[in-house]
Amino acid sequence: MVAGVPAPRAGGVDPGAELAEARRLADEADRLVAVTEAVGRRPPLLPAWSPLARALTVYAACAAAGVVLALVLLSVAGVVASAGALYVATCGALPVLCFVAGYLVLGRWGRPVLGADPPPSRFVPLGFVTCVLLMPLAYCGYLVLFRLLR
Secondary structure, X not given: OOOOOOOOOOOOOOHHHHHHHHHHHHHHXXXXXXXXXXXXXXXXXXXXXXXXXXXXXXXXXXXXXXXHHHHHHHHOHHHHOOHHHHHHHHHHHHHHHHHHHHHHHHHHHOOOOOOOOOOOOOOHHHHHHHHHHHHHHHHHHHHHHHHHHO
């Protein structure tokens, strides 16, 4: 027997049954192709979520990361920088960096893999407002709470 050559079939094979099996396999392949295309048309990041919810979640997570970074900067403020530089960084530079980080994350993982038209899934005004307002408000809220508990 030569490698790659199938063994001869036993006699008495029903061509109608073989054709029905081939149709069933072709239909199953078509169904799997449709499922694969549907998965490819969804973004990899939070695929079941709406674009607005995905964008708001990403921008809020970036703002939360900025708050954590601001708190780390606050803990080493006496060593690294003056208080004025710290306030400028936490209320100016960090929120903008958080917005840019969210924008880049949505651009990379928030768009579908398949599809010619990129959907409007970045929501730039919402992201800017979320990061530029939420991050300094959370940071200032932490400062007020810390000063009240002292």
